[in-house]
Amino acid sequence: MTDKATQISALLAPTVEALGLQLLGIEYLPAPGGSVVRLYIDVPEAEADARHVGIEECEAVSREVSAQLDVEDPIQGNYTLEVSSPGVDRPLFDAAQFARFTGERAKVGLKLPQDGRRRLTGTIVSVDGGTIVFDVDGQPIEVSVDNIDKARLVPDWAALGYGPARELPGDARPGKPGRKAAGKGATKPKRK
Known part of the structure; x- marks a missing residue:
């Protein structure tokens, strides 16, 4: 803020x-x-x-x-x-709010570039004081809460019942088998 x-x-x-x-x-x-x-x-x-x-x-x-x-x-x-109200893409303003949503995905805009990026999307892994650790594409990235300009949770539209399940690269969540979505080669029935 x-x-x-x-x-x-x-x-x-x-x-x-x-x-x-x-x-x-x-x-x-x-x-x-x-x-x-x-x-x-x-x-x-x-x-x-x-x-x-x-x-x-x-x-x-x-x-x-x-x-x-x-x-x-x-x-x-x-x-x-x-x-x-916060809505499904809830904004996150402080470390306590990040800690509450550990394990959720967040989209974050940074005040100053870090590791060559101003934006990141990743899973909130942990919060230690004013430092938040995100898993971004399998890599841990530590960000100071003071360097966060804006942050919002990324809604899981499939879990909310509004979209197809998405399979993340390396998605190995126990009890959550990945579903394959129709890709480029998928065909639709043609209208006559």
């Missing part, structure tokens, strides 16, 4: 928590003519299996936060406030 996003997050987190929710993080996107302040909220981790964030929660947070921002006025100029 940017310094401004961190400042706004610290200001608004108690308000969101008072509504029984958790502030995952904030994206602050300054732009000429008006900035965007996007809050990502979720239910506390202990309640994640029992309930999810709905439009009612987003509206309640929007009302309370908007009033607080009007009083505190931490943002100069015009801005648009957006409140969102």
